[in-house]
Amino acid sequence: xxxxPDAVEALRAALRVSPDNIPLRKHLAAxxxxxxxxxxxxxxxxxxxxxxxxxxxxxxxxxxxFMHQGKNxxxxxxxxxxxxxxxxxxxxxxxxxxxxxxxGEIQRAVHQYRQAISDDPDAADPExxxxxxxxxxxxxxxxxxxxxxxxxxxxxxxxxxxxxxSIAFAEVGGMDQVKExxxxxxxxxxxxxxxxxxxxxxxxGGILMYGPPGCGKTHLAxxxxxxxxxxxxxxxxxxxxxxxxxxSERNLHELFEQGRRNRPCVLFFDEVDALGAxxxxxxxxxxxxxxxxxxxxxDGVQSSNEGLLILAxxxxxxxxxxxxRRPGRFDRILFVPPPDQKARxxxxxxxxxxxxxxAVDHELVAKKADGFSGADMKAVVDLAxxxxxxEALTTGIPKPLTTKDLTATVAEVRPSTKxxxxxxxxxxxxxxQGGLYDDILKYLKLAK
Numbered sequence: 193x194x195x196x197p198d199a200v201e202a203l204r205a206a207l208r209v210s211p212d213n214i215p216l217r218k219h220l221a222a223x224x225x226x227x228x229x230x231x232x233x234x235x236x237x238x239x240x241x242x243x244x245x246x247x248x249x250x251x252x253x254x255x256x257x258f259m260h261q262g263k264n265x266x267x268x269x270x271x272x273x274x275x276x277x278x279x280x281x282x283x284x285x286x287x288x289x290x291x292x293x294x295x296g297e298i299q300r301a302v303h304q305y306r307q308a309i310s311d312d313p314d315a316a317d318p319e320x321x322x323x324x325x326x327x328x329x330x331x332x333x334x335x336x337x338x339x340x341x342x343x344x345x346x347x348x349x350x351x352x353x354x355x356x357x358s359i360a361f362a363e364v365g366g367m368d369q370v371k372e373x374x375x376x377x378x379x380x381x382x383x384x385x386x387x388x389x390x391x392x393x394x395x396x397g398g399i400l401m402y403g404p405p406g407c408g409k410t411h412l413a414x415x416x417x418x419x420x421x422x423x424x425x426x427x428x429x430x431x432x433x434x435x436x437x438x439x440s441e442r443n444l445h446e447l448f449e450q451g452r453r454n455r456p457c458v459l460f461f462d463e464v465d466a467l468g469a470x471x472x473x474x475x476x477x478x479x480x481x482x483x484x485x486x487x488x489x490x491d492g493v494q495s496s497n498e499g500l501l502i503l504a505x506x507x508x509x510x511x512x513x514x515x516x517r518r519p520g521r522f523d524r525i526l527f528v529p530p531p532d533q534k535a536r537x538x539x540x541x542x543x544x545x546x547x548x549x550x551a552v553d554h555e556l557v558a559k560k561a562d563g564f565s566g567a568d569m570k571a572v573v574d575l576a577x578x579x580x581x582x583e584a585l586t587t588g589i590p591k592p593l594t595t596k597d598l599t600a601t602v603a604e605v606r607p608s609t610k611x612x613x614x615x616x617x618x619x620x621x622x623x624x625q626g627g628l629y630d631d632i633l634k635y636l637k638l639a640k
Contacts, residue, residue, distance in 0.1 A: 200220065200223055200224065200227070203219060214240050217236055218237075218240055218250060220236050221233045221236035221240065221253055221257070222253065224236060225256065225257055225260065231261070233253075233257045234261070237250055237254040241254065248274060249281070251273075252281060252283055252284055254270060255267040255270040259287065264291055264295065264615070265617070265618045267287070267291055268295070268615065268618075269618040269623055271284055271288045272623075273622075283315075285304045285305070285308035285311075286304075286315060286317060288304045289304040289324070290320060292304065298324065298325075302324050305320060305324055354423050354424070354450070355414075355417070355423065355426070356417075356421075356423060356424070357414045357417045357424050358418055360418045361419050363542075364408065364411060365531060365536075365538030365542070366531045366532055366534060366535025366536075366538065367535065369526075370526050370528055371412075373524055373526050374399060374416055374526075378399065378420070379416070382420045382422070398490060398501075398502035398503070398521055398522040398524070399504070399522065399524045399526060400464070400503075400504045400505075400506065400509070400516070400517075400524070400526070401413075401504070401505045401506075401526050401527075401528045402509040402527060402528065403528035403612075404507065404529075404530060404565060404608070406565035406567025406609075407528050407529065407530050407531065407567075407609070408528065408531070408565075408566050409505035409528050410462060411566075412528070413426075416458055416501070417458040417501075420456065422457055423451075423454040423455075423457040424457070424458045425447070425450060425454070425457060425459050425460065426460045427460065428462055429462075429467060432447065433467070440482045441481055441482055441485040444467075444486060445485065448500075449495070451500050452495055455499035455500060456499045456500075457501065458502075458503060459501070459503070460503045461504040462505050463506060463507075464505065464516075465506040487515055490522075491521070502522075505528075507612065509525070509628070517628075527632065530565050530609045531564075533558045533559055534558075536558035536561055536564060536569060537555050537557075539566050539569045540552075540557055540573070544573065544593065547573075547577070548592040548593065549592050549593045550592040550594050551595070552593065552594065552598065553595045556595060557572075557599055560599050560602045563607040563610065565609050567608065568607050568608055568609070571605050572598060573593075573598070573601075575601040575604070576597045576598050577593070579601070613636065616629070616632050617632065620632040620638070
């Protein structure tokens with residue numbers, strides 16, 4: 193097959209005669225991509241999709257083009273939509289694995305790659321397997337002959353430490369709208385149980401917070417427990433997930449039981465999408481069993497969840513199974529945006545507390561740090577301090593931090609939220625069933 197410029201011109205000439213020939217246009221797009229002319233390939237795939245919007249191969253081709261252009265967020269939206277369909281081409285799993293590698297989600301990439309080769313061993317990609325660090329010997333893989341190993345080694349269920357946080361909402365800068373939602377859903381029922389009981393409204397329930405990393409979701413969850421003088425249990429994925437079949441479900445059940453024994457208690461699940469990924473993306477029974485266990489615990493099927501307050505955080509709500517959003521589970525979904533200017537100034541004051549400063553203009557620094565998360569603000573302060581220390585070690589004279597020091601480092605720190613919004617924008621525009629991500633569009637001023 194020729195992939196030279198002559199082939200492109202021949203295909204274009206044929207399309208002028210037959211402009212509605214989808215296979216011909218698809219062939220032209222693939223040829224252009226093979227020649228490194230990705231922008232032209234994108235235009236051809238989009239034109240073909242305008243004529244045949246549900247063609248899976250065209251969607252997969254466009255996602256491949258996006259990946260070659262570095263538009264990873266746009267490619268992920270297309271591929272993950274394809275993975276929800278009943279019949280999924282093997283190539284979609286392989287492309288998804290490559291995109292996940294770029295996103296740094298190696299474990300999910302390994303899962304998708306193994307799923308592909310379990311369905312079609314001929315789809316094995318040695319280069320991709322090497323990137324994932326997968327042993328070529330199938331006997332050492334999780335997937336053997338299309339089945340999950342049914343091995344289990346018994347062990348004691350895991351438990352997390354129970355905290356009694358001393359911080360409250362006063363120590364959390366900004367996020368007024370999110371705080372108000374938590375007050376209505378969690379705090380008021382605990383402070384006025386008799387009133388809620390009169391209306392038959394149980395005390396408890398779940399709130400899912402989502403947004404870019406480093407914007408204070410964990411800090412807010414801990415402050416929620418402190419606001420109502422409740423116990424607090426923070427649960428990471430490592431405390432639940434286990435390599436042995438059935439063990440993850442046992443761990444999750446015991447953590448919920450631990451929360452019930454310490455009521456009133458806030459159970460906080462960080463990176464909840466890793467525990468509750470969409471079941472349509474899975475073919476292995478183990479992941480589905482864990483999600484079903486999670487849903488059962490949220491529903492209080494075996495034990496009452498009265499007085500058990502469940503908060504969860506995720507940077508990728510689009511990966512969460514839709515069943516988690518039903519009433520009685522995570523029925524409040526709150527967008528936690530980067531802090532506004534006032535909140536950034538408050539964060540800066542907290543970060544500079546106890547450090548030598550000279551008339552720092554917190555508002556000016558916060559204004560210049562537009563789009564910065566709380567974690568980004570910490571990076572600004574850390575960098576400024578490192579420079580002051582280096583200067584003090586050279587001159588022998590320690591000097592306080594100034595506004596100029598901080599604004600100089602603001603100019604050098606790239607806000608980490610930009611990458612998240614680049615991906616979130618694609619989901620909000622193209623995969624926003626029910627208006628779930630309207631808050632993202634409003635924040636980006638793409639909707640009223």
